[in-house]
């Protein structure tokens with residue numbers, strides 16, 4: 001079966017969503033990712049959607065679901081590389097992704113994730129790193 | 130109004146939804162839509178194709194490239210013989226869903242296009258027409 005690859009980058013997981021995902025593939029990704037967060041003890045998930053030409057409410061819901069599940073598993077989610085035309089369209093569609101952070105690209109996303117995790121560690125009274 | 134091109138595509142599987150998105154993109158490009166306009170009509174098409182499949186138990190879409198004076202547009206008409214929609218006003222509200230969706234397909238696609246028309250009869254089926262103009 002066709003699958004979207006999930007790469008491990010240190011404490012983070014990186015998912016690069018390819019062009020035009022069909023619905024079953026999106027559902028599989030959601031399941032695979034939840035499993036990997038647990039297995040790899042990941043603290044963060046980066047979802048690179050720079051190759052997505054559209055985001056409709058189905059894909060939006062999938063991203064939202066991933067973020068909520070990640071949070072339950074104590075991991076942060078950052079969506080990176082959303083195209084401007086996609087962002088404009090999402091607003092008009094009425095889709096907001098509460099609790100999902102966004103960053104311009106993977107590098108900025110990693111920075112953001114590191115910041116979030118450090119903050120959390122400090123709040124919990126642990127030394128970050 | 131002149132019709133420059135006119136074709137019908139089936140909507141029977143989730144791969145057909147991908148196909149509808151691709152064809153809508155091609156036709157919007159052919160009509161020289163801007164990138165944002167392309168994205169809006171393709172997103173609306175994706176939402177409505179999914180409704181046809183999920184709620185209408187499958188159906189078809191008619192795609193037309195149209196021209197009215199200097200205005201060029203893409204029109205899509207989604208038709209199914211599914212269960213129909215008992216309360217259209219409700220179905221068109223943001224957040225209303227009888228499934229597990231976000232309830233933004235109808236209301237959201239209406240905002241993404243210039244023309245929107247929906248006809249539905251319980252037990253007979255549903256037809257949704259959208260058009261976006263350049």
Ligand SMILES: Nc1ncnc2c1ncn2[C@@H]1O[C@H](COP(=O)(O)OP(=O)(O)O)[C@@H](O)[C@H]1O
Pocket residue numbers: 176180181184185209211212213214220221225226227228229230231232233234235236255
């Ligand atoms: N083609 C259709 N046939 C029957 N019911 C439909 C159809 N399209 C939409 N609906 C009804 O309208 C509701 C709202 O649709 P939509 O705004 O796309 O939200 P969602 O797909 O998230 O449920 C659906 O939950 C369904 O009850």
Ligand SMILES: [Mg+2]
Pocket residue numbers: 176179180230233234235
């Ligand atoms: Mg829908």
